[in-house]
Amino acid sequence: MEDCLSGKSALFINNSNLVIELKESMSANQLNGYKRRFGKSDSVVLDELGYAPFDQIGSEILFNLLSNRTTVGLMTITTNLSFDRWEETFKDLIITATMVDRLTHRVHVLDFHGPSFRAEDIKKWLN
Numbered sequence: 001m002e003d004c005l006s007g008k009s010a011l012f013i014n015n016s017n018l019v020i021e022l023k024e025s026m027s028a029n030q031l032n033g034y035k036r037r038f039g040k041s042d043s044v045v046l047d048e049l050g051y052a053p054f055d056q057i058g059s060e061i062l063f064n065l066l067s068n069r070t071t072v073g074l075m076t077i078t079t080n081l082s083f084d085r086w087e088e089t090f091k092d093l094i095i096t097a098t099m100v101d102r103l104t105h106r107v108h109v110l111d112f113h114g115p116s117f118r119a120e121d122i123k124k125w126l127n
Helices: 015-027 031-040 056-069 093-103 117-126
Strands: 010-014 043-049 074-079
Touching: 010 015, 015 031, 015 043, 015 056, 031 056, 056 093
Parallel strands: 010 043, 043 074
Antiparallel strands: none
């Protein structure tokens, strides 16, 4: 939030939508342009990694994009899955292991437990 308030560029995208956009860019022979735009953002927030599994192509292009991003700038990833369950999403042990290795190098992992704040809001709303 501080980056946005200080005028830096930020990209917030749902992970499933990102994979759809990547595949569409690839189909239109514009994947390199998409990757350049993605890399130019000062901060990227990738929401809901692991919510929906990918096919092999989706996993490979997402791996490529995120792997390149790790050396470029700030990235925040939200997920409900522990690292040992990421293979459920990527469907490939090697891609999963390499993705976890790259994304966890020089990072801060924040592990939150407890009820969802959305579930708590619904409970308040219903009462």
